Amino acid sequence: MLTIKNLEFSYSRSGKLIQDFSMHLNRGVVCGLLGRNGAGKSTLIYLICGLLKPKSGSIVMDGCVPFNRQTEFLEDVFLVPEEFSLPAIPLDDYIKINAPFYPHFDREAMYRYLEIFELTPDLNLGALSMGQKKKAFISFAMACNTSLLILDEPTNGLDITAKRNFRRAVAECMSDDKSILISTHQVYDIDKVLDTDRNGVLLNASMAEVMSRYRFNFTTDRERAEKALVSLPVPGGYNIAEYLDSPANETEVNLETLFEMSQLPGFNFNIPNPNINS
Numbered sequence: 001m002l003t004i005k006n007l008e009f010s011y012s013r014s015g016k017l018i019q020d021f022s023m024h025l026n027r028g029v030v031c032g033l034l035g036r037n038g039a040g041k042s043t044l045i046y047l048i049c050g051l052l053k054p055k056s057g058s059i060v061m062d063g064c065v066p067f068n069r070q071t072e073f074l075e076d077v078f079l080v081p082e083e084f085s086l087p088a089i090p091l092d093d094y095i096k097i098n099a100p101f102y103p104h105f106d107r108e109a110m111y112r113y114l115e116i117f118e119l120t121p122d123l124n125l126g127a128l129s130m131g132q133k134k135k136a137f138i139s140f141a142m143a144c145n146t147s148l149l150i151l152d153e154p155t156n157g158l159d160i161t162a163k164r165n166f167r168r169a170v171a172e173c174m175s176d177d178k179s180i181l182i183s184t185h186q187v188y189d190i191d192k193v194l195d196t197d198r199n200g201v202l203l204n205a206s207m208a209e210v211m212s213r214y215r216f217n218f219t220t221d222r223e224r225a226e227k228a229l230v231s232l233p234v235p236g237g238y239n240i241a242e243y244l245d246s247p248a249n250e251t252e253v254n255l256e257t258l259f260e261m262s263q264l265p266g267f268n269f270n271i272p273n274p275n276i277n278s
Contacts, residue, residue: 001148002048002059003023004023004024004048004059008021009047018043020057021044021057025181027178028176028177028179031181032183032255034255034259042082042152045081045150045152045181049077049079050067050068054067061147061148062147076146076147077147077148077150078102080141080150080154082152082153082156086137087125088124088125091125095140102144104145106145107143109143109173110139110140110143112172113138113142113172116169117139117162117165118165119132123136130157135165135166138151138154138169139169147177147178147179148181150181150183151180152183153184154166155184207253211250211253212247212250213243215241215245216241216253216257218239221237225237225238228240228241228242230257230261239257245275246275
C-alpha cells in the first residue's frame, strides 16, 4: 500500500535528518514507528502525509505521490498529530463539517469508539480537557475508515484507563483493508497492538519474527544478566533479552528491551540465531 524508497530530507544544509530511508507498509497491519526524540519520526509522518517534500527519493501510496495532494490520496489518509486544536463547537457539528471529506466515514463506528473511550456523542469540543479532545479526535479519525491512519504519540496526555481503552479501540478499528501507523517513544502503551516495528535501517520485522528469534525475561540473577544480549536494570532485577533456545520457550516481546538491543553497536537482526539454526 505504501512504499518509501531511498528517502532523504533535511531542514537545513547542515545535515540530513532522514537519510536513505526505505520501507514498505502492507494493508491490514498495525505498524510501530519507534525512535528516540529528535530521530525524525514526526518529520517522516509529515512526508508521508504530503505536508513536506522529500529532498530525494520517493513516497508512493496506492499510486499517489503524497506531496501532489491528489483528492484520492487526501480522502484515504488521516493524521492525528501529537499537538492539535479543535473548534469550540458541538461534536455533531464537527462531524457534519468534516465527515463529507471522507467517503467511508461511519457514524455508528464513531459512537462505538466514543463508548470505548467512555465518552458520549453529545459533546461540546470546547468544553473538553486535552485528554478528552484527543479521545474524541481519535474516535473521529478511526471512523473515517481511511486506508492509512497515522497516529503521532497518541497516548500522550491519556491516563492509564484511557491508554487501555486506546488499545481496545485500535483492535476494533483494524481490518484487512487498512493499516495504522503509530509513532511513539512510549513503547509500553502500544506493545500489545503492534504487528511490525522499524527503527531506521536497524530493524524491520514482525512481532512473530522477533519472538521466534529472541526470548525476553525478568531475572534477579546478575550473572545471567551479564551474559544476556542486553539487560536493563529495573527495580528488583533486570529485564533481559537472550537468543531463543527452543520454539517451546517463546515469550512476549518486551519492546523497550528490544529497542535498547537495536541500539547496540553491530546489531543485525538478520544474523541467524545460533541456538535455533546451528
